[in-house]
Amino acid sequence: MLIPFKHKSQAHCESGVTSNLLRYYGLPISEPMAFGIGSGLFFGHLPFVKVNGVPGTTYRIYPGQIFKNVCKRLHIKSESNRFSSVEKGMNRLNENIQQGIPTGCQVSVFYLPFLPEVFRFHFNAHNLVIYGEEKGTYYVSDPVMDDACTIAYDDLAKARFAKGLPEPKGRMYYIKEVPRELDLNNAIKKGIKQTCMFMKSPPVPWFGVNAIKFLSKQILQYPEKLEPRKATLYLGNLIRMQEEIGTGGAGFRFLYAAFLQEAAKETGIQNLHELSQTMTGIGDQWRNFAYNTARICKSRTSDVVSYAELSAQLMRIYEAEKKFYTDLSKVY
Numbered sequence: 153m154l155i156p157f158k159h160k161s162q163a164h165c166e167s168g169v170t171s172n173l174l175r176y177y178g179l180p181i182s183e184p185m186a187f188g189i190g191s192g193l194f195f196g197h198l199p200f201v202k203v204n205g206v207p208g209t210t211y212r213i214y215p216g217q218i219f220k221n222v223c224k225r226l227h228i229k230s231e232s233n234r235f236s237s238v239e240k241g242m243n244r245l246n247e248n249i250q251q252g253i254p255t256g257c258q259v260s261v262f263y264l265p266f267l268p269e270v271f272r273f274h275f276n277a278h279n280l281v282i283y284g285e286e287k288g289t290y291y292v293s294d295p296v297m298d299d300a301c302t303i304a305y306d307d308l309a310k311a312r313f314a315k316g317l318p319e320p321k322g323r324m325y326y327i328k329e330v331p332r333e334l335d336l337n338n339a340i341k342k343g344i345k346q347t348c349m350f351m352k353s354p355p356v357p358w359f360g361v362n363a364i365k366f367l368s369k370q371i372l373q374y375p376e377k378l379e380p381r382k383a384t385l386y387l388g389n390l391i392r393m394q395e396e397i398g399t400g401g402a403g404f405r406f407l408y409a410a411f412l413q414e415a416a417k418e419t420g421i422q423n424l425h426e427l428s429q430t431m432t433g434i435g436d437q438w439r440n441f442a443y444n445t446a447r448i449c450k451s452r453t454s455d456v457v458s459y460a461e462l463s464a465q466l467m468r469i470y471e472a473e474k475k476f477y478t479d480l481s482k483v484y
Contacts, residue, residue: 157254157283159293159300163399163407165279166218167192168295169256172281174222176254177330181222183295185336188411189225189343190218193404194350195473196359197367203317204274206389209367211403213350215258215277215318219325221346225339229329234321238309241322246285248326254283254293258323260314266292266301275397276314340415341484347408348481351473361474368466375459383459388449391442401442402435409435423483430476437469 157176162168167187174181187193194213201208212218216232223230235241248255260276261267284291288305303311312322350360357366367390374383394403412428415421444457444465457465 153249153252154284154286154291155249155252155254157281157291157293160295161298162295164192164212164404165295166212166215167407169279169281169293170219170222172293172295173219173254173256173327174228174330177327179226179228179330179334181226181334182410182414184407184410185340185414186222187218187404187407188347188415189336189339190221191343191346191350192218193347193408194359195361195363195403197363197370198358199370201317204389206386207370208317209390209393211394211398215279216323216325219256221343222339223327225342226334226336227331228327230325230327232323232325234323236321238313238322241312241324242305242309244322245282245324248324249282249285253326254281255324255326256281257308257312257325258320259308259311260316260320261311263307263311263314264294264303265307266294266297266303271396274314274316276316276318276320277397282308336418340419344415344480345484348477351477352481361470361477364466364470364473368463368470371459371466372463384449387445391445391449394438394442402438405431405435405438421483423479427476427480427483430472430479434469434472434476437465437472441465441469 160172162171162183167183167190170186170190171181171183192212194210196210197207199207233244235244245255257280259278259280260274261278262272262274264272281293282290283293290303290308292301292303294301312320314320352360354360354362357363374386378386395401398404399407409428409431412424412431416424416428444462447456
């Protein structure tokens with residue numbers, strides 16, 4: 153069974169999957185719009201949660217929430233399932249394919265043979281669409297790939313049921329029914345308000361803009377508290393989560409800027425266009441942070457900033473994002 157699903161490459165996996173699934177059902181929601189309505193923008197740094205031996209850092213909301221929020225705010229009926237066994241999870245996926253339902257899956261990138269080897273590490277929050285199956289071979293629309301791919305039953309099963317944080321447990325999700333009309337203005341409003349709340353309000357130092365400030369202070373202490381090799385690994389993971397698992401250069405900031413630009417046209421609120429430009433500037437700051445961090449990791453002998461300078465650069469990003477969310481929250 154092969155569903156006539158049109159593959160389209162996107163900037164990020166879950167927002168890309170969400171946009172592609174909506175497009176299949178006749179809803180032309182762009183990836184930036186899906187990302188913004190889904191309140192995908194976030195930041196968190198958890199030194200007490202180790203992922204592959206280094207502190208966990210995220211530039212986006214928890215896996216699954218973008219799709220869930222978009223469906224809720226656009227009044228789209230959807231379903232999401234997890235499973236207690238590989239057999240149950242794969243059988244249920246097969247049932248969906250036979251019913252002509254393209255299905256999103258949360259997977260580990262480590263077990264995806266079609267990805268370049270350099271990108272295959274233990275990261276369990278990747279998303280893709282399965283849209284067909286023939287004799288144990290599955291057809292895959294992975295938003296980060298230029299073209300559609302295929303994957304064998306065993307590899308897909310391993311990817312869907314990989315161990316580690318966050319554990320997918322075969323999670324699959326799909327659309328059941330779409331409304332005749334969409335209230336984009338209200339969905340945009342709700343998406344922006346939640347993003348502002350999540351970035352401004354957490355009273356703990358590990359989430360929102362406070363986490364950017366917290367990480368800045370942590371980096372300042374790396375040379376004293378960590379061995380050089382471990383400090384490099386810690387910094388390298390920040391780049392990996394921003395550049396390889398994010399949108400390539402700015403930890404989702406450019407994607408959110410594109411959302412605000414679209415939202416300004418949809419709502420007629422000029423301030424959103426101006427804030428889009430502000431967020432693009434913040435994205436540039438994140439990109440420069442990644443560049444300077446990479447030079448430390450590679451032990452360059454020239455044009456290398458110190459840990460103190462890197463910390464100060466991140467503190468400036470904190471101040472910029474704090475002001476940005478304060479200004480954005482005043483729009484609604």
